[in-house]
Amino acid sequence: MKSIYDMSYAQMEDWCLSKGWKKFRTQQIFAWLYKERVTDFDAMSNLSKETREELKKDFYFNPLTLVRKQESKDGTTKFLFKTEDGALLESVMMVFDYGNSICVSSQVGCNMGCAFCASGLTKKQRDLTSAEMTAQVMHVQKELDKKGERLSHIVVMGTGEPFDNYDRVMNFIKTVNHDRGLAIGSRHITISTSGIVDKIRKFAEGHYQYNLAISLHAPDDTLRSKLMPVNRAFGLDQLMSAVEYYTSLNNRRLTFEYILLKGVNDSPEQARELARLLRPYCCYVNLIPYNAVDEHGFKTTTREEAMKFYDILKKEGIAVTIRKEHGSDIDAACGQLRIKEMKREKAAKQNQELSRKQQQEADSGLVENVYDEIAEKDEDALA
Numbered sequence: 580m581k582s583i584y585d586m587s588y589a590q591m592e593d594w595c596l597s598k599g600w601k602k603f604r605t606q607q608i609f610a611w612l613y614k615e616r617v618t619d620f621d622a623m624s625n626l627s628k629e630t631r632e633e634l635k636k637d638f639y640f641n642p643l644t645l646v647r648k649q650e651s652k653d654g655t656t657k658f659l660f661k662t663e664d665g666a667l668l669e670s671v672m673m674v675f676d677y678g679n680s681i682c683v684s685s686q687v688g689c690n691m692g693c694a695f696c697a698s699g700l701t702k703k704q705r706d707l708t709s710a711e712m713t714a715q716v717m718h719v720q721k722e723l724d725k726k727g728e729r730l731s732h733i734v735v736m737g738t739g740e741p742f743d744n745y746d747r748v749m750n751f752i753k754t755v756n757h758d759r760g761l762a763i764g765s766r767h768i769t770i771s772t773s774g775i776v777d778k779i780r781k782f783a784e785g786h787y788q789y790n791l792a793i794s795l796h797a798p799d800d801t802l803r804s805k806l807m808p809v810n811r812a813f814g815l816d817q818l819m820s821a822v823e824y825y826t827s828l829n830n831r832r833l834t835f836e837y838i839l840l841k842g843v844n845d846s847p848e849q850a851r852e853l854a855r856l857l858r859p860y861c862c863y864v865n866l867i868p869y870n871a872v873d874e875h876g877f878k879t880t881t882r883e884e885a886m887k888f889y890d891i892l893k894k895e896g897i898a899v900t901i902r903k904e905h906g907s908d909i910d911a912a913c914g915q916l917r918i919k920e921m922k923r924e925k926a927a928k929q930n931q932e933l934s935r936k937q938q939q940e941a942d943s944g945l946v947e948n949v950y951d952e953i954a955e956k957d958e959d960a961l962a
């Protein structure tokens with residue numbers, strides 16, 4: 580039994596054929612799922628009762644439950660979901676001039692261990708299924724339906740390394756991109772990778788029209804290896820040769836993401852070094868204001884310094900933009916809401932444990948006042 584959101588159009592067609600049905604059934608099923616956006620097989624009213632029963636035997640609907648929603652003044656909305664096995668994940672909806680965009684998570688936690696990232700604070704528990712990624716998008720789209728709006732862009736930039744979960748991510752994208760799926764245009768879909776070189780090459784060979792973004796964050800190997808352990812496995816030489824391979828096979832400009840970390844990677848000399856590194860490639864640089872994560876201690880570059888960095892790149896002939904900050908009044912850095920909730924759950928468990936201990940002690944006649952201890956633990960956990 581799996582979620583029906585796991586099925587790409589081609590897989591659904593094969594499934595229908597295996598039931599001895601015509602391919603046309605897939606069109607009907609996909610229209611109910613992605614155009615009408617129903618969440619109940621019995622709502623698929625142009626399918627016979629038998630067909631619906633067959634669907635119910637093999638599939639269920641939503642693999643995610645909404646735990647919390649946080650809305651910012653600028654419209655940015657964070658959604659915290661729980662999976663069936665109790666894992667927490669986060670999606671963010673952002674409002675731009677050009678439309679509504681969702682940032683999707685691809686894994687529960689992340690193993691890449693980048694020194695500045697909230698997601699890297701917890702090891703990967705598991706990959707998300709295609710259904711769990713599609714469900715994030717469907718949930719947000721259904722929220723927008725209430726206002727008569729649609730999602731126009733998808734970025735796979737939430738928690739997780741998408742190229743460490745390559746097949747499921749690509750399958751998910753196929754569904755949301757499909758004309759009979761959500762029909763989100765290829766050029767409105769972006770996948771961001773920390774630089775898993777063999778998968779960049781594989782992606783290049785797929786000749787997709789989706790956008791590829793690479794998290795660079797440093798212009799030299801020494802610093803990049805410190806910030807991003809992935810660089811110890813695939814250094815800049817290997818990364819840049821994969822980039823060259825990508826641009827040779829695809830007539831697409833790729834984007835390099837560069838978080839500005841105060842006093843770490845934001846000096847004028849580093850800007851010039853970055854320009855030297857990237858000049859040979861057909862690319863954009865997206866400078867990202869850092870969302871401070873308390874646990875890591877990095878600081879955000881000032882607006883003034885960021886502009887200096889930007890100007891140098893521009894003068895050196897690099898196409899560059901500075902990302903606008905979104906949702907700065909809510910837990911802005913991706914993965915922070917999830918970490919907060921995990922702490923909350925841990926504190927609740929500790930409380931339960933302490934109450935159980937207290938009960939046991941009361942039962943055995945050793946009544947102690949443990950409330951202070953509970954309060955202390957609570958504070959620590961939520962600090």
Ligand code: SAH
Pocket residue numbers: 695696697735736737738739740741771772773793794836838867868869870871872912913
């Ligand atoms: N794992 C992939 C995609 C998810 S992270 C990757 O690393 O590319 C998406 C982007 O957000 C990456 O460029 C990442 O470096 C950046 N990022 C991580 N933590 C951030 C923070 N606290 N503030 C701003 N950007 C951050």
Ligand code: SF4
Pocket residue numbers: 689690691692693696697698699737738739740773794
């Ligand atoms: Fe993982 Fe990306 Fe965060 Fe690095 S920046 S820890 S790859 S989610």
